[in-house]
Amino acid sequence: MIESSNPQTLSIQSARQLTTTTKSAPQMASITPRWLLKLLPWVQVRAGTYRVNERKVVVRPEERLYFSHTNTKSNGNGKLKLEPEQLSKLKIFSGLLPDQLTSITGMFMTKHYAIDSVLFSEGEAGDTFFLIADGKVEVNQAGPHGEKLVLNVLSSGDHFGEMALLENKPRMATVVALMPTTVFVMERTKFLKLTEELPSIQENLEHTLSERKQQNLRHNEAGEARSFLERDYEGVRTIPSSFIEYEENPREYPLSIIQSILKVPTRIADIYNEPFNQIEEQMRLMIEELKETQEWEMINNPNFGLLSQVAPTMRIQPRKGSPTPDDMDQMLSLVWKKPAFFLAHPKAIAAFGRECTRRGVPPPTINLMGSPVITWRGVPIIPTDKLLIGDGHNKQPLGTTNILLMRVGEKEQGVVGLHQSGIHNEKSPSLNVEFNGISPDAHKNYLLTLYFSCAVLTSDALAVMENVQVRHYYDY
Incomplete structure (x- = not known):
């Protein structure tokens, strides 16, 4: 059948030219509820x-070390290299001079642990300081009934065992790798040898530790300057005077x-x-x-x-x-x-x-x-x-x-x-x-x-x- 070339009625396309459309306002998919x-x-x-005025903080928690392309570099063997300025963020090394930090940095070695590997066990002699470069570890301890008590989970930038450099005491907990983990380690024997060669390092460390002990006597659980109150009213006592100290340089x-x-x-x-x-x-x-x-x-x-x-x-x-x-x-x-x-x-x-x-x-x-x-x-x-x-x-x-x-x-x-x-x-x-x-x-x-x-x-x-x-x- 041959279709006629002459239209028999008005086409829809032509009719639409005489109408208007209903339009939406401009939409934007990136808008969220905020x-x-x-x-x-x-x-x-x-x-x-x-300005945030607050009670004076005597002891602040240590900063975490962040390892990135700007502060970790590769040596000739493709291993991570620890930079001296990172160590200055740790309280135990905070009082050391740049050349002393450089000497200490050279004493660290890089170690790799597979998942479920034990870095050290509770009761072992403590002789190594650990700094986590990459990965995650669990710190646990045996409970009074033999059960495992999880104390903490640490990851990249965290550190543990620093007191093993100064004190020969047994480990108080077990540390296990939860994933493939890379750490920087320093052994106590190497550290002691370094302090013999450079006595100023030992002097600075002892001064830092002494300050920390004094601060511990002057702060509450939040690290704020402690005030002194009388709690025992039996008998005649002199009531101590006290005050709340403010931060001198508030945020x-x-x-x-x-x-x-x-x-x-x-x-x-x-x-x-x-x-x-x-x-x-x-x-x-x-x-x-x-x-x-x-x-x-x-x-x-x-x-x-x-x-x-x-x-x-x-x-x-x-x-x-x-x-x-x-x-x-x-x-x-x-x-x-x-x-x-x-x-x-x-x-x-x-x-x-x-x-x-x-x-x-x-x-x-x-x-x-x-x-x-x-x-x-x-x-x-x-x-x-x-x-x-x-x-x-x-x-x-x-x-x-x-x-x-x-x-x-x-x-x-x-x-x-x-x-x-x-x-x-x-x-x-x-x-x-x-x-x-x-x-x-x-x-x-x-x-x-x-x-x-x-x-x-x-x-x-x-x-x-x-x-x-x-x-x-x-x-x-």
Whole structure:
């Protein structure tokens, strides 16, 4: 049958030319709920700086040593080389001169341990100092009934056994490699020989240890300067005088800044402005981008981000890689004073869910601001994609991430957000938009500025579980 070339009715394509379409506002897949910004209490800051006044801390925990391409170098045999400046971060070596540190560094050897290898056992003679370059170890001890008591899990940058360099005492615990582990070790015999050649090293070490013992008498469990109180009222006694000493150089948090200039051609703003206002839509998406960056900075910024503010004593490692209920309980034992919420990547939450399913203890779910959120021990586990997963290109080990737990609020001496609202041309708290004129190439320019920061008021308000593996699955 031959089709007629003459149309018998109006075509759909032609008819559509006389109609209008319904359009959506511009969508942006990178917009997230930004739970951290919503759940943190925000403190109003004046003059752009927040000062944390606190009780004087006499003893601070030792810094962790971070091994990266900038502070570990390869020698001719392809082995890691320990740099002298790293040792200066350890209290036992903190009083030594650069040339003394160089001499001590040369005494370290590199050793490798396979998984489940025993580095040393409880009761053995202590004669070696260990510094973990890469890997993870478990420190355990025999209990009163013969059971194994896990004292700690240590990883890259941690150290143990330093007193074996000075004292010939038996080991108080057993250390086992939980994964292939590389350590720097120094033997006591070599160290003693070095101190005989360079007596000044021994003198500096003795002075450092003497100071540590004096400090231990002057601080409480939090490392703060101790005050003296009378507790026994039997008989007549002289009540001691005391006071609370403050930090002479308190921490200060200046507000950080994120800025961008939005450029919109005047022709677009004048003509292509229906049904959506082009400037308003561009502004809306730019503000979303600024706030996504704000949350990323509040977690990852090397100066004030939450990850950089976690105290060494508040950092833990998952024993087996994946986050287990036991690991989450350990975090809660650190931030036990009114914990507010966990913060984790969605894949870390999924990994924790798999561990709970494996054990038959599914975590309860609550409704938070219209969204289902799982909890552990009643504490919400809030998702965020700003806690990065190692992909081989960032500093995070491949396939791992971090989980944060925090107490929040100024009254609770917790984590707080910082901003300065009420600024000129404010679009939202601490964010302003200034019209910056029309450029010679006919563009309207708008300067967007966001001021913010965050502070951890006391060290026990924030904990992190590091190197959490998110790629482990079970075959059921």
